[in-house]
Amino acid sequence: MDDEKKSKVPKLDLTRQMTKKQAVILIASVVVISLVVTTITMLLFLERESEMLGMDPHAPELVQVEETQDPRHAGELLESDDAMNDDGEKRLPIKMGNHWGFVNEWGQVVIDTVYDEIDIFHEGRAAVRYQGKTGFINQTGTWVIVPSFEQALPFRNGVAAVRLDGLWGYVDMEGRLIVEAEFQDARSFSEGLAPVKKNGQWGYINKEGYIKIAPQFIRAWNYYEGVAQVETEAGMGYINEEGEWIWNPGWDD
Secondary structure, eight states, X not given: OHHHHHHHHHHHHHHHHHHHXXXXXXXXXXXXXXXXXXXXXXXHHHHHHHHHTTOBTTBTTEEEOSOOSSGGGTTOEEEGGGGBOTTSOBOEEEEETTEXXXXXXXXXXXXXXXXXXXXXXXXXXXXXXXXXXXXXXXXXSOEEEEEEESEEOOOBTTBXXXXXXXXXXXXXXXXXXXEXXXXXXXXXXXXXXXXXXXXXXXXXXXXXXXXXXXXXXXXXXXXXXXXXXXXXXXXXXXXXXXXXXXXXXXXXX
């Protein structure tokens, strides 16, 4: 009987020791998991808060525009330099009632809220809609191109796409038509080429208005570092500035 009691004692102690060890491991695990969860939650919160403020948390010098006169530019991030006047004062879009204008970084209205719709400043000009027509103002609110277009995209490299009588063309900084309005749709220039839509398909033109890459795509995007993304019936692919395939989605067949 005594032998049985003696044999049970070390087993009981061993069980207690294992329980304490497991408890320590469990507590440590809970602490680590809590720290990880807290860190992730804080990061997500900060990112969400940044998004709500209209800012990209990874690019604090960008301003996000929630609404523009062209839906293709809604939510676009613009570099802060594009939103500044010559004195380094920012021009930020605001809406009061049913009309739009601009404030500086201190919240002071610097361009009156008289416009039906506005776009962001690019190259010192912003496309704005006034009384049913679109023109361009400078950073003081002065008309530099009087409202005469149905629609307009921001200036890029001194050229802006505009719509006249349902078709798109391009104007220079003075408002002179340098590419005739003959396209069903158009995008801004980048690296000397612009995507345009003709006869239901997208291709590319140069600044002289000549077709550089024949319309053949379902959709086409701007060039970046010599490469443009395009879409065909086979899927998404990439072309170089000569229109040659870097990756043809048909190669996957």
